[in-house]
Amino acid sequence: MVSIIEGKNPVIELLKAGHPISKILLASNIKPGDAIAEILSLSRAKGIPVERVARHIIDKQSVTGANQGVIAYAAVKEYVSLNDLLALSAEKNEPPLYVVLDGIEDPQNLGSILRTAYASGIHGVIIRERRAAGLTAIVAKASAGAMWYMPVASVSSIPQVIETLKRNNLWVIGIDRSGKAEYTQMDFKSSTAIVIGSEGKGLSELVRKRCDFMAHIPMRGEITSLNASVAAALVMYEAFKQRSG
Numbered sequence: 001m002v003s004i005i006e007g008k009n010p011v012i013e014l015l016k017a018g019h020p021i022s023k024i025l026l027a028s029n030i031k032p033g034d035a036i037a038e039i040l041s042l043s044r045a046k047g048i049p050v051e052r053v054a055r056h057i058i059d060k061q062s063v064t065g066a067n068q069g070v071i072a073y074a075a076v077k078e079y080v081s082l083n084d085l086l087a088l089s090a091e092k093n094e095p096p097l098y099v100v101l102d103g104i105e106d107p108q109n110l111g112s113i114l115r116t117a118y119a120s121g122i123h124g125v126i127i128r129e130r131r132a133a134g135l136t137a138i139v140a141k142a143s144a145g146a147m148w149y150m151p152v153a154s155v156s157s158i159p160q161v162i163e164t165l166k167r168n169n170l171w172v173i174g175i176d177r178s179g180k181a182e183y184t185q186m187d188f189k190s191s192t193a194i195v196i197g198s199e200g201k202g203l204s205e206l207v208r209k210r211c212d213f214m215a216h217i218p219m220r221g222e223i224t225s226l227n228a229s230v231a232a233a234l235v236m237y238e239a240f241k242q243r244s245g
Contacts, residue, residue, distance in 0.1 A: 003076045004137050006067035008035040013145020015042040020075040024048060027055040027069030039070065063137040077135045077147060079154040082161065085124035086168060088151060092123065095191040096170055097239060100126045102158050102207050103198035104228055107133040111142020112229035113196070118146035120233075120240040126153045126161055132198075158195075162210040165193045172211045175235055176203045177225060179214035186215050188239035196232045 002022065005014050012035060014021065024043055030036060043050050058071050080088075089096035099122050104110050110133040117125050133139060134154070140147045155161045162172050170191040175183060188194075195211060197203035202225070208214065217231055226234075 003074050003140075004061060004063055005072045005074050005140050006062055006064050006070065006137055007141050008039065008068050008070050010141045010143075010145050011070050011072045012038055012042070014072055014074055014140075014148055015039065015046065015048075017145070017148035019077070019148050021046075021048050022073045024050045024073075025053050025058055025061075025071045026050060027058050028052045029055055030069040036070075064141050066141065077140075077152075079135070080124070080151045082126070082153050082155065082164060085126070085151060085153055089123045089191075094123070094243075095189065096168075096193075097122055097188070097191075097243070098124050098126055098165070098170070098193045099232060099236065100158060100161065100165075100172075100193050100195045101128065101132070102195060102203050103128050103132045103201070104196070105131070105133055106199055106228075107136055107138040108142045109133070109199065109227065109229040111139040111144075111147065113232045114139065114143040114150045114152070115146040116229070116233040116236055118143075118150045120236040121243065122150070122236060122239075124151040124153060126155060126158075126193075128158055129154050129156050158204075159206045159210050162193070162195070162207065166210075166212070171213065174203050174208055174211035174214045175217065175231060176208065176214055177216050178208070179216040181213065181215045183215040183217055183235050184238055186213060186238075188242045192239065194232075194235050194239065196228055196235075199228050
């Protein structure tokens with residue numbers, strides 16, 4: 001199968017990641033610049049064909065509607081297994097640190113979470129197979145290319161995965177406004193899985209019951225919840241801060 005990746009920076013990161021690419025299309029009227037020069041240089045070095053075509057051809061192929069005159073035809077990003085994530089943490093010689101997403105449906109949110117996860121040292125992200133966003137062109141663009149570097153596991157049941165993580169000696173911390181402790185009071189230096197709920201609904205009851213701890217993000221004013229990607233970013237960077245200190 002082939003995945004269409006759109007935009008200058010996502011295509012650059014795709015090239016840098018060494019992900020298989022069959023060809024790249026550039027709009028014939030695209031303005032030269034540093035990003036285009038880098039795409040051409042990386043493509044030439046890797047032997048990837050670049051075709052100049054009319055802009056309407058690229059626009060017709062576009063999924064995101066924000067292709068910037070650049071499209072790459074790449075192999076579909078493969079999911080990893082839970083065992084792969086555990087092995088990766090062992091290779092890093094660090095206590096595992098994962099983010100578990102309980103039904104994130106907005107691909108922009110998923111992309112943003114993957115971008116922050118990569119920047120903050122998360123070992124892997126676990127998503128739900130059904131009724132949730134998957135790894136698409138929109139996610140790739142929203143992640144600014146981080147999707148190609150961040151290992152992602154897709155699972156059929158988040159509650160079952162939580163039980164598996166606990167059997168592998170991870171503490172599971174759910175982030176929800178029902179949590180009594182503040183998220184900054186949690187210990188992220190230990191082997192940890194951070195669980196973020198879906199937009200609007202938060203964590204499902206089955207997931208809440210299986211978490212070892214529940215923590216909330218303190219807020220003032222009348223708004224009672226944050227965007228899922230913002231909430232995830234706050235907690236991931238708290239983990240980053242604790243592990244870097």
